[in-house]
Amino acid sequence: xxxxxxxxxxxxxxxxxxxxxxxxxxxxxxxxxxxxxxxxxxxxxxxxxxxxxxxxxxxxxxxxxxxxxxxxxxxxxxxxxxxxxxxxxxxxxxxxxxxxxxxxxxxxxxxxxxxxxxxxxxxxxxxxxxxxxxxxxxxxxxxxxxxxxxxxxxxxxxxxxxxxxxxxxxxxxxxxxxxxxxxxxxxxxxxxxxxxxxxxxxxxxxxxxxxxxxxxxxxxxxxxxxxxxxxxxxxxxxxxxxxxxxxxxxxxxxxxxxxxxxxxxxxxxxxxxxxxxxxxxxxxxxxxxxxxxxxxxxxxxxxxxxxxxxxxxxxxxxxxxxxxxxxxxxxxxxxxxxxxxxxxxxxxxxxxxxxxxxxxxxxxxxxxxxx
Amino acid sequence: xxxxxxxxxxxxxxxxxxxxxxxxxxxxxxxxxxxxxxxxxxxxxxxxxxxxxxxxxxxxxxxxxxxxxxxxxxxxxxxxxxxxxxxxxxxxxxxxxxxxxxxxxxxxxxxxxxxxxxxxxxxxxxxxxxxxxxxxxxxxxxxxxxxxxxxxxxxxxxxxxxxxxxxxxxxxxxxxxxxxxxxxxxxxxxxxxxxxxxxxxxxxxxxxxxxxxxxxxxxxxxxxxxxxxxxxxxxxxxxxxxxxxxxxxxxxxxxxxxxxxxxxxxxxxxxxxxxxxxxxxxxxxxxxxxxxxxxxxxxxxxxxxxxxxxxxxxxxxxxxxxxxxxxxxxxxxxxxxxxxxxxxxxxxxxxxxxxxxxxxxxxxxxxxxxxxxxxxxxxxxxxxxxxxxx
Numbered sequence: 001x002x003x004x005x006x007x008x009x010x011x012x013x014x015x016x017x018x019x020x021x022x023x024x025x026x027x028x029x030x031x032x033x034x035x036x037x038x039x040x041x042x043x044x045x046x047x048x049x050x051x052x053x054x055x056x057x058x059x060x061x062x063x064x065x066x067x068x069x070x071x072x073x074x075x076x077x078x079x080x081x082x083x084x085x086x087x088x089x090x091x092x093x094x095x096x097x098x099x100x101x102x103x104x105x106x107x108x109x110x111x112x113x114x115x116x117x118x119x120x121x122x123x124x125x126x127x128x129x130x131x132x133x134x135x136x137x138x139x140x141x142x143x144x145x146x147x148x149x150x151x152x153x154x155x156x157x158x159x160x161x162x163x164x165x166x167x168x169x170x171x172x173x174x175x176x177x178x179x180x181x182x183x184x185x186x187x188x189x190x191x192x193x194x195x196x197x198x199x200x201x202x203x204x205x206x207x208x209x210x211x212x213x214x215x216x217x218x219x220x221x222x223x224x225x226x227x228x229x230x231x232x233x234x235x236x237x238x239x240x241x242x243x244x245x246x247x248x249x250x251x252x253x254x255x256x257x258x259x260x261x262x263x264x265x266x267x268x269x270x271x272x273x274x275x276x277x278x279x280x281x282x283x284x285x286x287x288x289x290x291x292x293x294x295x296x297x298x299x300x301x302x303x304x305x306x307x308x309x310x311x312x313x314x315x316x317x318x319x320x321x322x323x324x325x326x327x328x329x330x331x332x333x334x335x336x337x338x339x340x341x342x343x344x345x346x347x348x349x350x351x352x353x354x355x356x357x358x359x360x361x362x363x364x365x366x367x368x369x370x371x
Numbered sequence: 372x373x374x375x376x377x378x379x380x381x382x383x384x385x386x387x388x389x390x391x392x393x394x395x396x397x398x399x400x401x402x403x404x405x406x407x408x409x410x411x412x413x414x415x416x417x418x419x420x421x422x423x424x425x426x427x428x429x430x431x432x433x434x435x436x437x438x439x440x441x442x443x444x445x446x447x448x449x450x451x452x453x454x455x456x457x458x459x460x461x462x463x464x465x466x467x468x469x470x471x472x473x474x475x476x477x478x479x480x481x482x483x484x485x486x487x488x489x490x491x492x493x494x495x496x497x498x499x500x501x502x503x504x505x506x507x508x509x510x511x512x513x514x515x516x517x518x519x520x521x522x523x524x525x526x527x528x529x530x531x532x533x534x535x536x537x538x539x540x541x542x543x544x545x546x547x548x549x550x551x552x553x554x555x556x557x558x559x560x561x562x563x564x565x566x567x568x569x570x571x572x573x574x575x576x577x578x579x580x581x582x583x584x585x586x587x588x589x590x591x592x593x594x595x596x597x598x599x600x601x602x603x604x605x606x607x608x609x610x611x612x613x614x615x616x617x618x619x620x621x622x623x624x625x626x627x628x629x630x631x632x633x634x635x636x637x638x639x640x641x642x643x644x645x646x647x648x649x650x651x652x653x654x655x656x657x658x659x660x661x662x663x664x665x666x667x668x669x670x671x672x673x674x675x676x677x678x679x680x681x682x683x684x685x686x687x688x689x690x691x692x693x694x695x696x697x698x699x700x701x702x703x704x705x706x707x708x709x710x711x712x713x714x715x716x717x718x719x720x721x722x723x724x725x726x727x728x729x730x731x732x733x734x735x736x737x738x739x740x741x742x743x744x745x746x747x748x749x750x751x752x753x754x755x756x757x758x759x760x761x
Contacts, residue, residue: 023676031682038687042705043696045516092557093727118553125556126726128564129516130697132433135554136523142552143530160488160506160529162522165479167512175515187682195675282675287414290681291421299429306517308485309435311428328482335513338480 002221006214010222014196018226024192032184032234039180040246044172047133050075053097055082060108066119069145070101075137092124099123099134166335167249172304174249177242178330179303182323184238185231185261186297189268190275191289193227197276198285216365220358224269231265232258239334251337260333260347264326267354268293270361277364297323322353393606397614401588405618415584419576419626420633426572427565427638430695434520440467440484442475449495449536453488453506456532462524475509485511486521488529498536506533558726559641566641569634570721571694573627577653578714579685580626581660582667584619586677589668608757616661623657634725643728652724652738655745656717662748669755688714713748716741 018024052070056063071078079097082088088100102120110117121138125131167174200206209219239257242248271293279285299305300314301323307315318324325346332338332346340347406412441454457463466484469475478484487509497504508525510518559566592598601611631649634640667684671677690696691705692714698706709715716737723729723737731738 023679027679027682034683034687038690042701043690044700045696046700047519047697048700089557093729093733121552121554123554123556125559125562126567126722127697128433128556128559128562128567131556131559131562132520133516135556136520138554139523139527139552143527160508160526162508162510162526164510164512164518164522167515167518170512170515170519172515175513191679195679282673283678286675286678290678291418295422295425299425302514305429306434306485306514308437308517309433314428331513332480332482336480342477342480 002215002217007218007222007225010214010218011225014223015226015229017196018230024195027192028188028230028234031187032238035180035184036177036238036241039176040173040242045129045133046170046172047130047137048075049077050099050134050137051097052076052078053080053082053088053091053100054078055085055088055100055102057085057105058103058107062108062111063103065149066103066107066142066145067101069141070138073137073141075141088122092122095124097124098130099138101138166331173242173246174335175331176304177238177246177248178334179301179327180242181235181238181261181330182264182301182303182326183294183298184234185265185268185326186294186323188231188234189227189265190272190293191286192230193224193269193272194276194279194285194289195282196223196227197273198279198282201277201280202282216362220270220273220362220365224266224273227269227272228262228265231269232261235261235265243334248334249337250334252333253339256339256343257330257333260326260329260350263347263350263354264322264329267322267350267357270354270357273361274357274364277361296321300324301327303327322350325349325353390607390610394610394614397606397610398617401615402618402621404588405584405622415580415622416626416629419580419630422576423569423572423630423633426568427634430564430568433562433564434462434517434524436464437462437486437517437521438466438484439463439486439488440469440475440478441465442469442472442487442489444492445490445494447495449498450490452536453490453529453532456528457488457525460524460528462521462528479509479511482511482513485514485517486525488525495536498533501537503533503537565638566726567722568694569630569638569640570725571692571718573630573634573653574656574692574714574717574721575689575694576630577623577627577657577717578660578663578688580623581619581657582664582685583677583681584622585616585661585664586667586671586680587674588615588619589665590671590674590677593668594673609753612665612753612756616665619664620654620657620661623660624653627653627657640725642725644724645730648730648734649721649724652717652720652741655742656713659713659741659745659748662745662750662752665752665756666748688712691715692718694718710740713741713744716744 018028054067054070056067067078070076076099082091082100085102088097088102091097091100100122102122104119107117107119119142121135123131123134164170197206200209214222235257239250243250272289275288275292276285279288296317300307300310300318300321302318303323307318307324310318328346329343329350332343405415439457443450443454454465458465463486467474467478469478469487472489475484475487475489479487489507489509491504491506494504494506506529508522508529510522510525512518556562589598592601602608606614631642635642667677667680671680691698691701691709691712693709694714698709698715701709719737720734720741723734727733
């Protein structure tokens with residue numbers, strides 16, 4: 001029978017120990033703040049001010065109009081005009097430009113004669129991601145210039161109307177901050193609890209604890225309770241700072257977010273407990289955690305990296321990564337504003353995960369006792 | 372000691388010889404400690420490869436097989452040809468055919484589709500009449516990168532397909548001669564992400580392993596109390612540092628070589644630069660990592676603290692290095708901050724050497740700060756280490 005006072009006593013002991021442990025506190029509170037600032041403020045994939053070199057071999061009204069279209073697109077920073085087409089190579093080699101636009105001679109002449117015409121865009125492809133986006137912007141700029149030039153409603157109508165849902169401005173932080181919640185919880189929930197358990201084994205105090213009349217489940221729950229609380233504080237902080245300071249939308253229900261976080265956190269803490277019991281030492285616990293919980297949680301959760309272009313094997317593995325379901329839930333609640341009706345499969349997956357993890361955690365403790 | 376050795380022992384070359392002997396023993400001891408058991412061997416040589424494979428395959432923002440839902444209200448050959456054109460490029464994969472708007476919304480809400488395309492009723496007829504109706508594209512912007520790229524592709528495909536159909540129509544629409552933009556990507560014509568990431572991962576592993584292993588080695592000694600024993604032996608502090616750092620440097624460089632080779636032969640990363648420049652830069656940067664490791668061991672007191680420093684120390688260095696997120700997209704202040712990050716220079720150097728075949732002439736602006744930092748870190752580390760011992 002679980003006794004509440006005993007359970008709370010363990011929780012109190014645990015949180016007192018935690019309060020004196022500076023490095024755990026750093027991990028629990030400083031690292032989340034640091035990551036939030038980094039992801040919210042410092043880094044993004046947003047491609048703006050693309051340095052563009054131009055070689056205008058035509059020097060006509062049309063060619064200048066094309067250059068103006070690039071300048072006016074808001075994406076390109078049209079720099080120096082090159083005098084020789086070969087200079088483009090140098091510009092890219094030195095990294096002074098990300099792309100070079102080459103307009104051939106007789107561009108206008110061909111245009112007016114109704115012959116198919118093309119300009120050339122040389123892109124620094126080393127950074128494939130940025131390059132892909134640069135090419136996309138350039139194509140769109142060129143296409144809209146060409147379409148506008150025709151001013152033919154029939155041709156204009158061929159351009160599809162595009163609407164972007166959930167993240168209209170396509171900002172990186174809107175997609176990364178919900179994912180951040182999941183990875184912070186991995187650190188706080190799994191890493192911290194694994195270290196605590198491993199430390200008890202290392203110091204031999206787990207035996208003492210077991211020798212007391214405390215029930216196994218009381219140990220598990222009592223030990224995990226403080227980390228659950230910290231996890232909740234972190235989630236609240238990230239979501240509140242994210243939506244007030246960084247204007248990440250929050251469109252869904254806070255209650256649903258709370259419930260999902262609770263399920264995910266319980267599972268993650270229990271997983272950490274299992275890792276701690278298996279690892280036996282704090283050092284190995286940390287390293288195992290990186291490999292088992294943290295890396296897959298960041299790379300295979302779909303938080304910032306899309307899963308669809310990955311090899312099939314990794315896609316299959318990603319189904320076993322609980323963070324994947326939690327990230328779907330977070331994005332669903334924060335960005336899409338959808339509810340249980342849509343998200344229940346992911347919640348179910350999390351419940352199953354939490355159930356398995358808790359069973360593993362309790363079981364690990366039991367097995368250790370038998371030895 | 373033999374007679375021939377004896378005279379050497381009194382003059383200074385003899386002390387060098389003894390120092391060399393001590394260093395060799397220390398080196399051997401450290402080396403054995405590093406590779407002693409299977410667990411640490413695995414951590415040393417399997418983890419970097421795993422990391423490389425995981426990053427090499429996982430970090431790609433290419434758009435491929437993107438799940439698409441089609442709401443075809445026209446249901447003609449013309450409308451179906453648009454879906455076919457999308458699939459034919461390999462960028463998109465039609466996972467659902469919707470019959471009304473709510474199904475489209477549901478697919479996007481669930482994340483079952485990233486792109487939705489709605490073809491209006493009468494599309495084919497209006498096209499034949501020369502008054503085409505507009506097609507609507509809906510994108511899930513929750514993944515901003517994918518959406519940006521997918522939008523460009525989808526617009527182009529739909530537009531081109533429409534133009535083709537319009538040109539075939541009976542109506543006398545003056546279709547303009549197409550103006551196109553031919554794009555050519557230099558250095559990486561296939562625009563593959565992994566070509567860009569593998570050199571960065573090599574740099575990251577150098578820093579990561581150099582820093583961790585050095586710090587762990589020093590801290591372990593202190594934790595177990597064997598540092599005092601070492602100090603009362605005739606070994607000098609400098610010998611301790613060198614003896615600790617050298618085996619780590621070897622392990623790191625072997626790993627880097629493995630990662631480079633796997634990158635070149637498995638991931639087909641082009642290698643266009645000079646081997647000497649690559650080796651020299653790798654060696655210098657590894658030294659920087661080792662120096663940072665000794666500094667870290669002055670701050671962290673236990674092995675576990677060293678391991679956890681991944682989050683407050685290594686993560687920010689990685690994020691602010693241009694490895695994944697371009698430095699040019701960061702706010703100005705943060706861009707200045709990255710100038711103090713040695714990883715930034717090493718990644719730029721490796722990428723240029725691998726992909727652009729750059730030499731010293733192009734790379735000296737990166738090489739100079741990196742060398743300065745490596746030397747500086749080593750000096751500060753040696754000074755800290757000496758002071759702690761005193």
